[in-house]
Amino acid sequence: MLVQRLPDTSLTVALASGGREHFGWGQDRHMSADLFDAINQNTRATGQWGKGKAPKIPAYPRPQPKKAEKKADSPKPRSVAELHKLFQRR
Template identity: 65%
Template sequence: MNILARGLPDTSLTVALASGGREFYGWGADRHMQADLYDALNQNTRATGHWQKKAPDIAPYPRPTPKTAPAERPKTKTVAELYRGFN
């Protein structure tokens, strides 16, 4: 099963549950790079703009956050733990 799970796309629910929870579902490398690009463009716009008074505060792109701190998360999850996450 481990070999099959490694072949799953990074946007799959199984990979999301192994990464920290359902909030990571659909967040593959491409979406993370797009969010980083969005933030970089906004920071560039804010830094190089000619503002009359004050530069506007541009909120960063919302990203999923794990429910627990990274140090507290287990490094690996068993198949049974992943299955419990589906239910």
């Protein structure tokens, strides 16, 4: 079942994205986090740090995407020659 036209900050979209930690993380929040990180990188690159090295500024904390599950029953990839032989038998 496919649910369409839900807001990107809805709980249904969050659960489909990986869990409750994604709740409230719409496009606007992701873009704000990206902007925060870009400003910090610009500050590191152009700052006047004297004789020392630029400090490490941590990235804005974001929810981690869910990892894809590997299927154990996935078929072995076949070569073009094997597929050709398979279709020639018919």
